Amino acid sequence: MGAGPGDPELITLKAIKYLQSADVIIYDKLIPRELINYAKSSCIVKYLISHDMEVELLRKYAFDYNLVVRLKNGDPYVFGRGGNICYELSKDGIDCEIVPGVSSVNSVPAYAGIPLTFSNVSDMVTVISGVTQGGKLFDFQKIPNYGTLVVLMGSKRVEEISNGLMVKRDPSEEVAIIEKGTYPDQKVHLTNLKELHKFNLTSPSMLVLGKVVRFRQLLWKLS
Numbered sequence: 001m002g003a004g005p006g007d008p009e010l011i012t013l014k015a016i017k018y019l020q021s022a023d024v025i026i027y028d029k030l031i032p033r034e035l036i037n038y039a040k041s042s043c044i045v046k047y048l049i050s051h052d053m054e055v056e057l058l059r060k061y062a063f064d065y066n067l068v069v070r071l072k073n074g075d076p077y078v079f080g081r082g083g084n085i086c087y088e089l090s091k092d093g094i095d096c097e098i099v100p101g102v103s104s105v106n107s108v109p110a111y112a113g114i115p116l117t118f119s120n121v122s123d124m125v126t127v128i129s130g131v132t133q134g135g136k137l138f139d140f141q142k143i144p145n146y147g148t149l150v151v152l153m154g155s156k157r158v159e160e161i162s163n164g165l166m167v168k169r170d171p172s173e174e175v176a177i178i179e180k181g182t183y184p185d186q187k188v189h190l191t192n193l194k195e196l197h198k199f200n201l202t203s204p205s206m207l208v209l210g211k212v213v214r215f216r217q218l219l220w221k222l223s
Contacts (some may be wrong), residue, residue: 002101006204007111007182008032010102015071018099021155023223026057030073030176030204051081054144062094063071073204075103079129079152108181109208113219121211128156130161130207139165148210155201162196165209167210174213178206179196189218 002019004010019025019038026049027036030092039045048054054070061068076082076098088094105127109116116125124147128138131153137160137214143149145168154161171194179187179202190213 001069001099002080002103002188003027003031003035003071003073004028004102004140005074005104005107005111005182006032006180008034009109010182011035012099012101015101017098018067018069019071023070024061026054026061027071027073028073031071035071039059054081055085058085058089059092059094061122062089072101075101078103078127079106104181104204104206105152108178108206109150109176111182111186112176112178113127113210114176114208115212115219116148116150116214118209118212118215124148125150127152131157137161137164140167142199143168145169148208148212151207151209153204154207155186155205158199158201160169161207162193165196167194169209171181173209174211176213178208179200180204181206184205188216 001015003015016038019035020040022039022043022076024044024046025039026046026048027034036045046057048057058068058070072080072082082098086176088097106116125146127146127150128143130138130151132138141168152163173193175193175196177189177191177199193209
């Protein structure tokens with residue numbers, strides 16, 4: 001179940017309904033504590049220490065309880081491993097339902113005043129994970145050299161990612177660095193690709209590349 005990108009008010013009504021009726025809720029560090037307050041008094045609330053235990057823990061509770069909720073940041077099917085998890089659980093005959101959440105991919109730039117598309121400026125959006133499963137860098141040769149590019153999960157390897165991006169993108173291209181998007185302490189830094197390596201980022205962070213970044217100066221007060 002998707003919890004949204006961080007602002008607790010961005011959770012869906014359906015998600016709240018399930019939180020209120022859940023027998024077990026499993027969450028992690030990216031989930032606002034306010035959302036856990038929806039749980040009924042008899043609900044088992046479990047903090048997930050390691051994602052390596054995720055499937056095993058869900059499997060354990062699913063055999064003993066009727067409604068087990070795995071509460072994930074953003075949307076579980078957008079870089080949330082939701083598909084992988086449901087696939088593994090289905091092997092044991094465990095029924096899964098996906099409750100979509102507001103994805104950070106579009107909501108975090110919106111909170112920063114950056115439209116991912118804009119008429120006659122950008123009519124294409126590409127979303128990648130800077131670091132793939134297993135810690136490998138994304139193959140930057142695959143990215144397009146135009147349009148808006150959103151890079152997730154790259155805060156710990158900024159210099160490598162910036163060098164990789166310059167294989168296909170103009171070094172002078174505008175970049176927005178959005179740290180802790182939609183949270184009260186959200187920070188936005190504007191730079192260009194060749195200067196990106198100078199920044200030390202906190203997690204979660206997102207990079208947005210492209211001409212749409214320039215609209216931040218005009219639109220952020222509307223967010």
